[in-house]
Amino acid sequence: MIGAVFLRDLRLGGAGFIGLTFFLALVTIIPFGVGPDLNLLARIGPAVLWIGALLSILLGLDRLFRADYEDGSLDLLLASGHAIEGVVLAKVAAYWVTTTLPLIAAVPFFGFFLNLEPIAIGALVVTMAVGTPGLAFAGAIGAAVTVSLPRGGLLLAVIILPICIPILIFGVTATRAAFTDPDPFLPPFLILIALTLFGAVVGLFASAAALRTATR
Secondary structure (H helix, E strand, O other): OHHHHHHHHHHHOOOHHHHHHHHHHHHHHHHHHHOOOHHHHHHHHHHHHHHHHHHHHHHOHHHOOHHHHHHOHHHHHHHOOOOHHHHHHHHHHHHHHHHHHHHHHHHHHHHHHOOOOHHHHHHHHHHHHHHHHHHHHHHHHHHHHOOOOOOOHHHHHHHHHHHHHHHHHHHHHHHHHHHOOOOOOHHHHHHHHHHHHHHHHHHHHHHHHHHHHHOO
């Protein structure tokens, strides 16, 4: 069941192209806004890319469970006796692969626009690969809570942004520490891993509980 849901959502795709386009627009606009100061761009680059990743993830989250809710598939999945947590896991994993993985793959290209050094780009790829799944699971909570609301996009953002702030903080901190002496890289990176694991567990069960409540 989990594999079937994952493959179906993978085939359907998501907001991957839209998110990548938004990410590109954000990164290309920033240099025009802050001016030709290359050192300033290098300092703010990690934060800009992390914020861009979060906003790109937000773009399609309101449709994560809504299509299944509207066509009755969610009711059938709940009635089948299969664990809804497995369905949440499959859908979040497919959403991350189709929406966020292309952004991470494009980080070396975007880093060029922000005058980032190779070590900073490498640190961004690693920290985003570790941290963005936590953002996706946090987003799943908001998507599940607002699944029955006709216009829940704004409420979704209000719900999940406070949850995502710690991941953003330690993601940016770990990235900066990789190329800024004498800041250590490992402590914030390990905290980022812990936050992602915690967010995955909480997001999995909280989303499943919200979906059960929405279908009653």
